[in-house]
Amino acid sequence: MKKLTFWFEFASTYSYLSALRIAPLAKAAGVEVVWKPFLLGPIFAAQGMTDSPFNMYPVKGKYMWRDMERECVKYGLPVAKEPAVFPGNGMLAARVATLGLGQDWGADFVRGVYLAHFVDGKTLSDAAAVSGVLDGLGLDGAGVISQVDQGVKDALRETTETAQAMGVFGAPSFTAEDGEVFWGNDRLEDAMAWAIQ
């Protein structure tokens, strides 16, 4: 089965759209999704950016939230709202996702975190919020979080380095097995088509 790697950052609004959309599209196309949570912070920093472009350029930021609203309606998804802290710090959630994607609850956790953060307004960095998503999946939230060890932390750092080395500079991104990079939720369908060609 052909693979498409999905690179996402929990603080990224457009990653929310792709995280909720990708599974049914991949199923229909017969493509296996490789879910890769990573951190945009180091990648933005390497480009000389110290904040989200949506904060650096407020006119663009204001537009983005309006665009998100329209996009959510277009895709039939719960409407994403600006959280109290934006961009959130997705490190804990990304570490837990790294753990879960090696088990069988990773994708459900990813979708749950996006909904908790952008729809329910939970603070991304809040351990109780992350734990709550795990509890909602029938897992022992606190117990799972306690499994985040140095190996998980290193794995996330390596994923971020791999993303950067592949030419990923924003989120969401998609890479095909031949290394072709697609950036943005708007390119999800194109990336899927590329993966199966």
Next chain:
Amino acid sequence: MKKLTFWFEFASTYSYLSALRIAPLAKAAGVEVVWKPFLLGPIFAAQGMTDSPFNMYPVKGKYMWRDMERECVKYGLPVAKEPAVFPGNGMLAARVATLGLGQDWGADFVRGVYLAHFVDGKTLSDAAAVSGVLDGLGLDGAGVISQVDQGVKDALRETTETAQAMGVFGAPSFTAEDGEVFWGNDRLEDAMAWAIQ
């Protein structure tokens, strides 16, 4: 007939895609396109940017040219290539377009300039290149350029100010009669659908 205003900058790659795509889409939707050439320079400067984001962030720039190649293929358009000078200075072309859009050759001139610049590799600021596009339309290129007077220059400045006042921060952008703003060639179809709703 419902109207959709199309804001474009000649140096903008994604504006090329929309400039070549918008007329048949509008015809099919029964929408009148209001073509508005403007200058991104002052709008970028107001956001604190002194160069194209594709030059400020080279990884993103490299990706953009690859994306453009794929997009042109997807839309069946001649493939846009990186010109010797990027971003080009579109002031003369935008002034001439402002003149032409008040006559009957504006849209053809706009398409001609994009093709000359991004496909044939002409330098955007080169008066001979702009004149050549006009000549190709059966006009007297040098004569038309000599008609660019203070009124035309002021009209272009006002268009840029109007774009900024409407919340336009990049190109291409589209605005519906109710003021709804759509940014990017990826939103052209959505903007068209909004215009007729």
